[in-house]
Amino acid sequence: MMNARTIRVALSSAVVLLLVNLISAAVAHDYALGELKIVRPWTHATPTGATTGVAYMSLTNTGSVPIRLTGASTPAAQRVEIHMMSVEGGVMRMRLVPGFDIAPGATVELEPGGMHLMLVGLNRQLHQEDAIPLTLAFGNGATISIDLHVEAIGGGPSAHNH
Numbered sequence: 001m002m003n004a005r006t007i008r009v010a011l012s013s014a015v016v017l018l019l020v021n022l023i024s025a026a027v028a029h030d031y032a033l034g035e036l037k038i039v040r041p042w043t044h045a046t047p048t049g050a051t052t053g054v055a056y057m058s059l060t061n062t063g064s065v066p067i068r069l070t071g072a073s074t075p076a077a078q079r080v081e082i083h084m085m086s087v088e089g090g091v092m093r094m095r096l097v098p099g100f101d102i103a104p105g106a107t108v109e110l111e112p113g114g115m116h117l118m119l120v121g122l123n124r125q126l127h128q129e130d131a132i133p134l135t136l137a138f139g140n141g142a143t144i145s146i147d148l149h150v151e152a153i154g155g156g157p158s159a160h161n162h
């Protein structure tokens with residue numbers, strides 16, 4: 001039987017565990033590949049039957065030469081496309097691009113309403129709190145495998161429709 005003291009001990013170890021989890025989650029969200037920093041890669045949870053997902057992250061080039069993202073892939077989808085957003089006649093449209101440069105010292109934000117990675121032909125549902133592996137490929141031939149953290153469903157870019 002638990003008395004007040006054992007409950008307190010149990011509670012404080014739960015708090016410690018929570019902190020440890022929060023810290024490792026924060027660390028796990030950032031990656032580095034040479035001079036490139038990849039911060040907070042994430043995606044939205046998807047409803048049942050969804051065929052596409054969208055991934056976002058922040059890419060910073062801390063080096064002195066441009067870094068070009070040339071593609072991405074994930075076991076969770078048939079392919080990953082790089083999409084730009086543009087406004088044509090007052091309507092937001094997505095445009096497929098083969099890649100983009102991150103200039104020296106620059107940060108490129110992949111974010112709702114802006115540039116993003118489109119997970120086309122999802123072969124599984126993306127559940128909140130899951131980690132979805134994603135491989136990024138660069139112009140110099142380098143690749144890095146990262147995890148997309150799956151955030152809650154909704155709150156996504158309203159202009160995003162497929």
Ligand SMILES: [Cu+2]
Pocket residue numbers: 083094116117118
């Ligand atoms: Cu798109």
